[in-house]
Amino acid sequence: MTTSRAISKIEELIPQRSPIMMVDELLEVVGDECTCRLVVREDNFFLEEDGMMAEPGVIEHIAQSASAFAGYRAVADGATEPPVGYIGEVKNFRLNRRPRLGDVLDTTICMGATVGGVTIITGTTLAGQETIAETQMKIFVRED
Numbered sequence: 365m366t367t368s369r370a371i372s373k374i375e376e377l378i379p380q381r382s383p384i385m386m387v388d389e390l391l392e393v394v395g396d397e398c399t400c401r402l403v404v405r406e407d408n409f410f411l412e413e414d415g416m417m418a419e420p421g422v423i424e425h426i427a428q429s430a431s432a433f434a435g436y437r438a439v440a441d442g443a444t445e446p447p448v449g450y451i452g453e454v455k456n457f458r459l460n461r462r463p464r465l466g467d468v469l470d471t472t473i474c475m476g477a478t479v480g481g482v483t484i485i486t487g488t489t490l491a492g493q494e495t496i497a498e499t500q501m502k503i504f505v506r507e508d
Contacts, residue, residue: 374387374388374389374390374432376435376439376446377390377431377432377435377436377439377446378428378431378432378435378446379431379445379446379447379448380428380431383407383409384409384424385428386402386408386409386410386421386424386425386428387400387401387402387425387428387429387431387432388400388401388402388403389401390432390433390436391470393433393436396474396475396476397472397473397474397475398429398432398433398436398472398473399470399471399472399473400428400429400432400433400470400471400473401468401469401470401471402425402468402469402471403466403467403468403469404417404463404464404465404466404467404468404469405465406465408421409421410422410424411465415464415465416462416463416464416465417462417463417464417467418462419459419462421463422459422462422463422489422496422497423451423454423457423499425469425471425489426471426473426487426489426497426499426501427449427451427501427503429471429473429487430449430473430475430483430485430487430501430503431446431447431449431503433473433475434446434447434449434483434503434505435447447505447506448505448506449503449504449505449506450503450504450506451501451502451503451504452482452501452502452503452504453501453502454499454500454501455499455500455501455502456498456499456500457497457498457499458497458498458499459496459497460494460495460496460497461494461496462496463489463491463496464491467491468491468492469489469490469491469496470489470490470491471487471488471489471490472487472488472490473485473486473487474486474487481504481505482502482503482504483502483503483505484500484501484502484503485500485501485503486498486499486500486501487499487500487501
């Protein structure tokens, strides 16, 4: 599954809504990897008074990037609404620096194995060429 175009209507792919949407667009999908983007703006829910994003905001951005990937796959398979997922575990989270107001975050998600409705993902977030965060998560997708 490959896409070369950005999907700007992210609302079609993730269940989150303002003020806690932490993905602006899905940029690319290639096989088991996708790249999503977020621009850190003044109205960001996780932006603190010092102009930096709080650590939980980075984790949420990575999780929502995985959600956008799952939503992309679900829509490609004919779903009319994005699936709802929950973070089951955050493992090996490393934050090299907090994102700043104006940073453009590009996060690459790699989907791993799914067992019993739980998918293991890895996420790497860049601001420009600088790696600012890396983690592994277990994501549970609710089946309706």
